[in-house]
Amino acid sequence: MTDLIASLRQIVGDAHVLTEGDLTAYEQDWRRRVHGKALAVVRPATTEQVAAVVKACAANGTSIVPQGGNTGLVVGSTPDTSGQQVVLNLGRMQAIRTIDKDNLTVTVEAGCILQTLQERCEGQGYLFPLSLAAEGSCTIGGNLGTNAGGTQVVRYGNTRELCLGLEVVNAQGEIWNGLKGLRKDNTGYDLRNLFIGSEGTLGVITAATMKIYPMPASQLTAWAALPSFDAAVRLLALAHQYLGAGLTGFEVMNRFALTLVDKHMPQLRVPFIDNPAFPYAVVLEN
Numbered sequence: 001m002t003d004l005i006a007s008l009r010q011i012v013g014d015a016h017v018l019t020e021g022d023l024t025a026y027e028q029d030w031r032r033r034v035h036g037k038a039l040a041v042v043r044p045a046t047t048e049q050v051a052a053v054v055k056a057c058a059a060n061g062t063s064i065v066p067q068g069g070n071t072g073l074v075v076g077s078t079p080d081t082s083g084q085q086v087v088l089n090l091g092r093m094q095a096i097r098t099i100d101k102d103n104l105t106v107t108v109e110a111g112c113i114l115q116t117l118q119e120r121c122e123g124q125g126y127l128f129p130l131s132l133a134a135e136g137s138c139t140i141g142g143n144l145g146t147n148a149g150g151t152q153v154v155r156y157g158n159t160r161e162l163c164l165g166l167e168v169v170n171a172q173g174e175i176w177n178g179l180k181g182l183r184k185d186n187t188g189y190d191l192r193n194l195f196i197g198s199e200g201t202l203g204v205i206t207a208a209t210m211k212i213y214p215m216p217a218s219q220l221t222a223w224a225a226l227p228s229f230d231a232a233v234r235l236l237a238l239a240h241q242y243l244g245a246g247l248t249g250f251e252v253m254n255r256f257a258l259t260l261v262d263k264h265m266p267q268l269r270v271p272f273i274d275n276p277a278f279p280y281a282v283v284l285e286n
């Protein structure tokens, strides 16, 4: 194992192979319920370094846990307790490589924080529509690894639908450059879609070409209180009928969830919470 650690240090530099000190942020899950122990936390800065790290670990028979913001809620980015796994944290690979305004795409490295990408696109007049509560710390690599959904799935789809191309390091440590921006692509096998949602089991995503959109000229948000879940389904059909592609978000919440928000987040206003005739609520965005 000391040989492996020495090789990893050679690849990414001493400062980016963490083996001692407080590694809690890398070793426990977001809810702090599951605690693992890593052999080392490795923080590469380039795709080539990722490839070299994977090759070194593969040669040593050491398993790797890819990690982005560590905000996934199912312990997929947390090492086990064996002390034998390498956590490969992509947090240093944050570059937004290009924004292609003609093709409406952005090519971004896997460790870029979702909110950083949203803000960079917005600054140039474009919308990157993936949005979820963890956006201040989750990464594009993690969003792709989990095929995250977020609040605008109705209009823009899951992360999968936003992705046109990927750059991936496979389990042998080879780099696959599939960073295409072509929308009307019907060529052969779709490797990209195998990697998306595979939570790092098939390879490490190092960069992606994602769709962006012109910033909408206006936005409307409405809150509806409803007597039943069936009523929410009927409201969705109506919203589709009258708003068409303009409907961007439709989130149903039950009274139990809203009661918890009301209790634990007193700074937030929860409309109609006192009226038991409306056990469901919907947030609509247009």
Ligand SMILES: Cc1cc2nc3c(=O)[nH]c(=O)nc-3n(C[C@H](O)[C@H](O)[C@H](O)COP(=O)(O)OP(=O)(O)OC[C@H]3O[C@@H](n4cnc5c(N)ncnc54)[C@H](O)[C@@H]3O)c2cc1C
Pocket (backbone or CB within 6 Å): 030, 065, 066, 067, 068, 069, 070, 071, 072, 073, 075, 076, 077, 090, 110, 131, 132, 133, 134, 137, 138, 139, 140, 141, 142, 143, 144, 145, 146, 147, 148, 149, 150, 151, 198, 199, 200, 201, 203, 204, 205, 206
């Ligand atoms: C408050 C909160 C709200 C959330 N809301 C939503 C929501 O609305 N919709 C939704 O779908 N999800 C939601 N999530 C879960 C969501 O999947 C994650 O927040 C986010 O997508 C994970 O990104 P991450 O960078 O933190 O990934 P991590 O948690 O670090 O990793 C998640 C998985 O992806 C793998 N992975 C990470 N990086 C890579 C990479 N570069 N290549 C290959 N595999 C990789 C990891 O091994 C792990 O299996 C929420 C989570 C929180 C905490």
